Amino acid sequence: MRQTHDSNSPGAIADAGAAFRMASFYKEAARRAALAGEARPKGVKGPPLRHFLGELSVFAEPLRRLGRDFPIERTDEPRTVMLLPGFATHPVRMRYMAQQLERAGHKVKRWGLGFNLGPTEQNIILLERRLAALNKRYGRPVVLVGWSLGGLFARELARRHPDMVGKVITMGSPFSGSPRANNAWRLYHLVTGHPVEAPPIDIDLSAKPPVPTVALWSPRDGIVSARSSCGWPGERDREVALRCTHLGFAYSPEAIRAVLRELEAI
Known part of the structure; x- marks a missing residue:
């Protein structure tokens, strides 16, 4: 015999709730897909396809790293460093860099938020607390090293709390020009649910923080436009060109x- 639920029974209410959640899920998925499918602004370009394909070399990195060692001198001026990962990456992707900086005698800390899935007011607040805790614990300004989107977080933290930040070092971070001059903005829209040029926080991407700010960039970057990550005078203090891929900033x-x-130059 077929079992039915009264419209006010717990089973019917649960079914209605599940149907509502499913409908909401599909509606949100469709909205994000529409965002991701938007046209790139006319005249705005990301890196060329050959550079984008060059990012695949990241899969060979574990093999290249076997037996590879390079000399690192111990510093006389140890710094406290916070590493901020790129979009959709976990701090573990910057572990190799952390190990090398620690070999030099620096104190290296994670940002404490796990995967970088885009900015929200809440994760900015958590980062502000993390920065304040490190500043208080070690009694000195913290150097922020941000990879890609992590560099935008670093610049914003320094803008809000310049007294706690000794320097900002960005690596392939798209702080200049159009936020869509890269090959990741569609994925960003899909994951975060907001346009890359309209984050849910008050931020001016190109405004230089009131602390020493250095932009590391690469003409071989296959994700972010070189011009976006190099910036213009007034948007950063200095720029340094490297020859690595975008993903290579974390291990090159x-x-x-x-x-x-840059840590020695403070």
Whole structure:
């Protein structure tokens, strides 16, 4: 015999709730898909396809790293460093860089938020607390090293709390020009649910923080436009060109040496 639920029974209410949640899910998925499907603004381009395909070299990195070691000098001026990962990446992707900076004698800390899934007012507040805790614990300004989207978080933290930040080092971070001058903005729209140029926080991407700010960038970057991550005078204090891929900023010996030089130059 077929069992039916009274419209006010717990079973019927549960079914109605599940149907509502499913409908809401599909509606939100459709909205995000529409965002991701928007046309790129006329005249705005990301890196060329050959550079984008070059990012696949990341899969060979574990093999290249076997037996690879490069000399690192111990510093006389250890810094406290917070590493901020790129979009959709976990802090573990920056572990190799952290290990090399620690070999030099620096104190390296994670950002404490797990995967970087885009900015919200809540995760900015959590980062502000993390920054304040590190500043108080070690009694010195913290150097923020941000990879890709992590660099935008770093710049915003320094803008809000310049007294707690000793320096900002961005690596392939799209802080200049159009936020869609990259090959990841569609994925960003799909994951975050908001347009890349309209984050749910008060932020001016190109405004230079009131602390020393250095932009590491690469003409071989296959994700972010070189012009966006290099910036213009007034948007950063200095820029340094490297020869790594976008994903390579996290493990390239050249990028690691560049960060170490910037830590020594404070």
